[in-house]
Amino acid sequence: MKPEELIDEVRQSKLRGRGGAGFNCGQKWYFAYTARADEKFVICNADEGEPGTYKDRIIMENDPHVLIEGMTICATAIGARQGYIYLRGEYPQVVNILNTAIDQAKARGLLDDFDIEVRSGAGAYVCGEETALIESIEGKRGEPRYKPPYPPVEGLWNQPTIVNNVETFAAVPAIVKNGASWYASIGHPDYPGTKIVTLTGDVNNRTFFEVPTNTTIREIIYEFGGGIPAGKKFKAVQVGGTSGAFIPEENLDTPLAFDTMTAIGATLGSGAVLVLDESRNLIDVLTRISGFFQHESCGKCAPCREGTMRLYDLMLKVNNGTGKPQDIKIMQKLGNVMAISCLCGLGQAAPAPILSSLEHFPADFNVKLM
Amino acid sequence: MDYKEILAQYRDLPGGIIEAFHAIQDEFGYLPEEAVLEAARGFAIPVAEAFGIATFYSMFSVKPRGKNVIRICESAPCHIAGATEVIAALERELGIKMGESTSCGRFALEFTECVGQCQGTPVITINGKPYTNVSPAAIPNILAEYKQA
Numbered sequence: 001m002k003p004e005e006l007i008d009e010v011r012q013s014k015l016r017g018r019g020g021a022g023f024n025c026g027q028k029w030y031f032a033y034t035a036r037a038d039e040k041f042v043i044c045n046a047d048e049g050e051p052g053t054y055k056d057r058i059i060m061e062n063d064p065h066v067l068i069e070g071m072t073i074c075a076t077a078i079g080a081r082q083g084y085i086y087l088r089g090e091y092p093q094v095v096n097i098l099n100t101a102i103d104q105a106k107a108r109g110l111l112d113d114f115d116i117e118v119r120s121g122a123g124a125y126v127c128g129e130e131t132a133l134i135e136s137i138e139g140k141r142g143e144p145r146y147k148p149p150y151p152p153v154e155g156l157w158n159q160p161t162i163v164n165n166v167e168t169f170a171a172v173p174a175i176v177k178n179g180a181s182w183y184a185s186i187g188h189p190d191y192p193g194t195k196i197v198t199l200t201g202d203v204n205n206r207t208f209f210e211v212p213t214n215t216t217i218r219e220i221i222y223e224f225g226g227g228i229p230a231g232k233k234f235k236a237v238q239v240g241g242t243s244g245a246f247i248p249e250e251n252l253d254t255p256l257a258f259d260t261m262t263a264i265g266a267t268l269g270s271g272a273v274l275v276l277d278e279s280r281n282l283i284d285v286l287t288r289i290s291g292f293f294q295h296e297s298c299g300k301c302a303p304c305r306e307g308t309m310r311l312y313d314l315m316l317k318v319n320n321g322t323g324k325p326q327d328i329k330i331m332q333k334l335g336n337v338m339a340i341s342c343l344c345g346l347g348q349a350a351p352a353p354i355l356s357s358l359e360h361f362p363a364d365f366n367v368k369l370m
Numbered sequence: 371m372d373y374k375e376i377l378a379q380y381r382d383l384p385g386g387i388i389e390a391f392h393a394i395q396d397e398f399g400y401l402p403e404e405a406v407l408e409a410a411r412g413f414a415i416p417v418a419e420a421f422g423i424a425t426f427y428s429m430f431s432v433k434p435r436g437k438n439v440i441r442i443c444e445s446a447p448c449h450i451a452g453a454t455e456v457i458a459a460l461e462r463e464l465g466i467k468m469g470e471s472t473s474c475g476r477f478a479l480e481f482t483e484c485v486g487q488c489q490g491t492p493v494i495t496i497n498g499k500p501y502t503n504v505s506p507a508a509i510p511n512i513l514a515e516y517k518q519a
Binding site (some may be wrong): 048053057092123124125137140142157178198202206207238240280288295299 | 388422429
């Protein structure tokens, strides 16, 4: 297939990014394809750092070749000769698996026109943000860039660059083989295909599943997940990782697709599913989550650097029983400011767990206040 | 291998300072000050930038620490699975607090965020190797292997 045909096939399949942003994959490739440059790059984002997520590791451990194939198809489509897999530093055992697979592909002459190098991260959640990831590959602190320009126009070493998630690349070979309409017919029409979900918390089957995107949260928890242990009742579920919203019982019939999740004020994110039963202390969990963001904020922009710190301070206060109604108002205001003013997705999403909990579970806060 | 030899292997790799730091840390357990200074020279960047990189990433340490680095995940799924009790058991067993190293230089205790082994919470890693479904009672057995090494 010619580059234009490949891009068209991927675009028609309606494959959207599995890393959290949900952008049409073929459209993204088209931007890089039309960009004029001497050199272009393909990067696989394997920096999955969303707590509760290990889908990319499962793909890389079990079928590294599907990732290499997906990246190679992308390279053919946009005209890249060099690729990188940016692998989180917490997966040292996966480096060998990927390098072995790359060597195998080379030995069979499958990487004659395209080379892939594995680069290790070193423990920075923010490097999952694509421009921070690019900075890190360039050997710098992983701080996000101002956008635009977006990577398909100006990315690695200022050259056109495609950054896609492991799960996105892994979907590509089957699309090229079976055709766009085949893929578009699977799951939810606006976000077709499958999604790997990883279940943690109070659920009987704490494991991973690949499900069509029209599967509902309720089905994930009660059918695939086998329900909540010890006969306890459901309290809340956080979908998409630690940056996701907490979702109440009344929204459990929502399909695990991109726009359907957005419509209930939540996100699909990485597909992590953290279930809390009725015995859990939501305020304590939120305090830990705000501690996570306070630690992982890179410090480049003030709303995130200061905001994550303040949110953590306020959650600590509420959690230890010294919070006042005024503190809740401050968190709401600060959270809304962060959501619109932070430089990257980290700071924009950091208040979401707190804001969604204030909306759906206000009583949990109220009983803790002075 | 000394750090100059390690750095020489990465000098021509574009953006290779992070890979070089990994390799130095694998050898020394941390990033010695003189190695960071040498890296700044080798990669032709200001010293401040080299230290900026070395201190940005949580897996790098610019201070000496225990040989076997134990990291405990404190992200939400591990937190609700009982990470706090595992931390208490580790501190008790080693006689140190989180963030410290044992005086014999054998162990370092560090917090980490999610390490992506959430099928078996709570999770700890020792020198990058994951241990899943860790209970406080299992700590002495897990550490025994490293006490001999």
